[in-house]
Amino acid sequence: MVQKGPRPLVLCGPSGSGKSTLLKRLLKEFPDKFGFSVSHTTRGPRPGEINGVHYHFTNKEDMTAAIAKGEFLETACFSGNMYGTSKQAVNDVRCSGRICVLDIEIEGVKQVKTTDLNPLLVFVMPPSIEELERRLRARNTEQEDALKKRLETARKEIVYGQEPGNFHIIILNDNLDKAYSELRDFLSKNMEEKERAVLRGF
Numbered sequence: 749m750v751q752k753g754p755r756p757l758v759l760c761g762p763s764g765s766g767k768s769t770l771l772k773r774l775l776k777e778f779p780d781k782f783g784f785s786v787s788h789t790t791r792g793p794r795p796g797e798i799n800g801v802h803y804h805f806t807n808k809e810d811m812t813a814a815i816a817k818g819e820f821l822e823t824a825c826f827s828g829n830m831y832g833t834s835k836q837a838v839n840d841v842r843c844s845g846r847i848c849v850l851d852i853e854i855e856g857v858k859q860v861k862t863t864d865l866n867p868l869l870v871f872v873m874p875p876s877i878e879e880l881e882r883r884l885r886a887r888n889t890e891q892e893d894a895l896k897k898r899l900e901t902a903r904k905e906i907v908y909g910q911e912p913g914n915f916h917i918i919i920l921n922d923n924l925d926k927a928y929s930e931l932r933d934f935l936s937k938n939m940e941e942k943e944r945a946v947l948r949g950f
C-alpha cells in the first residue's frame with residue numbers, strides 16, 4: 749500500500765534526453781519540496797553513483813524475489829538490466845512531506861498508470877536522434893553496443909511519448925533553461941492548491 753500524499757511527478761524520456769539534468773536542477777532549487785524516488789537496478793554503478801542515493805543497486809535474484817512479494821510499483825528491463833520503483837521508495841519520500849519524483853521508463857509508466865498513484869506525467873523529448881546520440885557519446889557512460897541499444901529503444905519511446913494522451917506534457921529539451929522553465933511552469937499550473945502553497949517561489 750502506497751501512502752496518501754501530494755501527487756507524484758513522473759519524468760520519462762529516452763536515455764540521454766535530459767531527465768536527470770532537469771531533475772537535478774529541480775531538486776537543487778527546491779530541496780525541501782521534491783524528493784527523488786530511489787529506484788532499484790541490477791546494472792552496475794557508474795562512476796560517482798552512490799548506493800541508496802542514485803539507485804539501490806541489487807542483483808537479479810534478490811530483485812526477482814522482491815517483485816514476487818509485491819514490493820514493487822513498476823519494473824522494467826532495459827538494456828539487459830532490471831529497473832524498478834519499490835513502494836517503500838515512494839513512501840519514504842511521501843513520509844517526508846515532499847513531492848515524489850519518479851524517473852522511469854515507458855514500460856514503468858504503463859504500469860504506474862494502472863495503480864492509484866495518479867502522477868503528473870512528463871515526457872522529456874530530445875531535439876533529434878542525432879543530437880541524442882551526440883549527448884550520449886559526450887556523456888561517455890556507455891559502451892558502443894549499449895549506446896546502440898539505447899538509440900534503438902529511443903526511437904520507439906519517442907513514438908509512444910508523442911501519442912496523444914500518453915503524457916500530460918511533452919517538454920522539448922533543445923535548450924536546458926527553456927526546458928526547465930517549461931517544467932517549472934507546468935508544475936506550478938498543475939499542482940493542487942495545497943501543494944502549490946508548499947512550493948513557495950513558484
Ligand SMILES: Nc1ncnc2c1ncn2[C@@H]1O[C@H](COP(=O)(O)OP(=O)(O)OP(=O)(O)O)[C@@H](O)[C@H]1O
Nearest residue numbers: 762763764765766767768769883887921922923924
Ligand atoms: N538541453 C541540453 N543541451 C545540451 N546537452 C544537454 C541538454 N540536456 C542534457 N544535456 C546533456 O545530455 C547528457 C544526457 O543527459 P542526462 O544524463 O540528464 O539524460 P537522462 O535522460 O537522464 O539519461 P539516462 O536515462 O540514461 O539516465 C548529459 O551529459 C547532459 O549534460
